[in-house]
Amino acid sequence: MRVVIAGGTGFIGTHLCTELDQRGHDVVAVAREPTSAGLPDGVVTKAGDVTDRDSLDPLVADADVVVNLVALSPLFKPDGGDEMHDRIHRQGTANLVDAAEEAGVDRFVQMSALGADPNGTTHYIRAKGRAEEVVRDADPEHVIFRPSVVFGDGGEFVHFTKRLKEIFAPGVPVYPLPGGGKNRFQPIWVGDLAPMLADGVTEADHAGETYEIGGPDVLSLRDISNKVFDAEGTSISVVPLPMGLAKVGLTVLGSVGFPMGADQYRSLQLDNVTADNDVGAFGVREADLKTFDEYLGLTGAGDAADATATA
Numbered sequence: 001m002r003v004v005i006a007g008g009t010g011f012i013g014t015h016l017c018t019e020l021d022q023r024g025h026d027v028v029a030v031a032r033e034p035t036s037a038g039l040p041d042g043v044v045t046k047a048g049d050v051t052d053r054d055s056l057d058p059l060v061a062d063a064d065v066v067v068n069l070v071a072l073s074p075l076f077k078p079d080g081g082d083e084m085h086d087r088i089h090r091q092g093t094a095n096l097v098d099a100a101e102e103a104g105v106d107r108f109v110q111m112s113a114l115g116a117d118p119n120g121t122t123h124y125i126r127a128k129g130r131a132e133e134v135v136r137d138a139d140p141e142h143v144i145f146r147p148s149v150v151f152g153d154g155g156e157f158v159h160f161t162k163r164l165k166e167i168f169a170p171g172v173p174v175y176p177l178p179g180g181g182k183n184r185f186q187p188i189w190v191g192d193l194a195p196m197l198a199d200g201v202t203e204a205d206h207a208g209e210t211y212e213i214g215g216p217d218v219l220s221l222r223d224i225s226n227k228v229f230d231a232e233g234t235s236i237s238v239v240p241l242p243m244g245l246a247k248v249g250l251t252v253l254g255s256v257g258f259p260m261g262a263d264q265y266r267s268l269q270l271d272n273v274t275a276d277n278d279v280g281a282f283g284v285r286e287a288d289l290k291t292f293d294e295y296l297g298l299t300g301a302g303d304a305a306d307a308t309a310t311a
């Protein structure tokens with residue numbers, strides 16, 4: 001099978017390209033500035049930009065499946081403003097879907113996010129919801145994945161947690177978080193997610209499905225922050241960050257090159273958990289998934305190579 005993966009050079013893309021290559025498929029990773037770092041020799045890299053419709057035709061011309069993993073992080077205010085989420089996630093998806101349709105591609109696999117909603121409360125969530133509508137209305141059969149936050153070496157989430165504390169409360173054992181960090185996540189390890197995505201690319205019975213995917217544990221942002229710092233041997237107290245102070249803090253963060261705004265403040269208070277974890281659709285039991293503790297090396301049962309938690 002020939003699979004073209006837009007965003008194939010990114011964090012999740014690198015793992016998916018590797019998984020599909022190991023299964024014997026022809027894989028092309030597309031990005032604006034493609035690099036083969038971390039990709040197997042068999043994966044071809046090509047330059048393309050989902051915001052440039054005309055760049056996409058030659059890239060998808062002979063694809064059986066197109067996968068969209070192009071990302072603009074919800075954790076930071078984008079260059080160009082929050083409207084960029086619509087440009088990249090909705091319009092970018094529409095461009096890629098249009099090219100796939102014209103090329104007669106069989107299947108389009110879309111990476112969405114938990115809570116995706118055309119009328120949601122942040123630009124990211126709305127753009128993801130509208131992109132899903134585009135994918136569902138298109139000719140190629142579709143498979144949509146809505147994961148919770150994804151962790152693993154090379155991911156941004158753990159790094160983000162450490163950096164936010166460094167800037168916001170340097171040198172003190174206190175960590176102010178919006179709402180006290182009560183919002184819940186269901187983090188999934190990228191090494192567990194990639195084989196499910198690969199099944200979504202190749203297996204016929206996933207056509208037309210939307211899957212909510214989470215890891216084995218539901219953890220508050222407060223739990224996650226405590227674990228990240230425990231793994232470093234540091235103890236912290238998470239305290240609520242009031243809206244008034246947050247506004248000052250967000251301005252400070254912006255001025256030191258850590259772009260956050262009202263959307264990011266809002267998204268750090270939204271729950272990010274599955275209504276019904278769909279990992280079973282891939283023959284996987286929650287109990288078999290890597291826990292965040294294992295990844296951080298907090299249980300002794302984790303993979304030593306991953307325990308450095310550089311993500």
Ligand SMILES: NC(=O)c1ccc[n+]([C@@H]2O[C@H](COP(=O)([O-])OP(=O)(O)OC[C@H]3O[C@@H](n4cnc5c(N)ncnc54)[C@H](OP(=O)(O)O)[C@@H]3O)[C@@H](O)[C@H]2O)c1
Pocket residue numbers: 006007008009010011012013030031032033034048049050051068069070071072088092111112113114147148149150151155156157
């Ligand atoms: N990581 C998570 O925790 C998480 C959670 C839920 C959902 N997701 C979704 O999963 C997908 C992959 O996320 P990720 O964490 O792997 O992202 P990532 O590491 O930031 O990778 C993004 C990829 O998209 C490419 N890209 C960005 N803009 C592009 C454009 N205009 N045209 C073509 N390629 C472009 C990047 O390469 P260039 O910069 O060279 O173009 C890179 O290959 C995204 O849809 C994201 O929203 C991620």
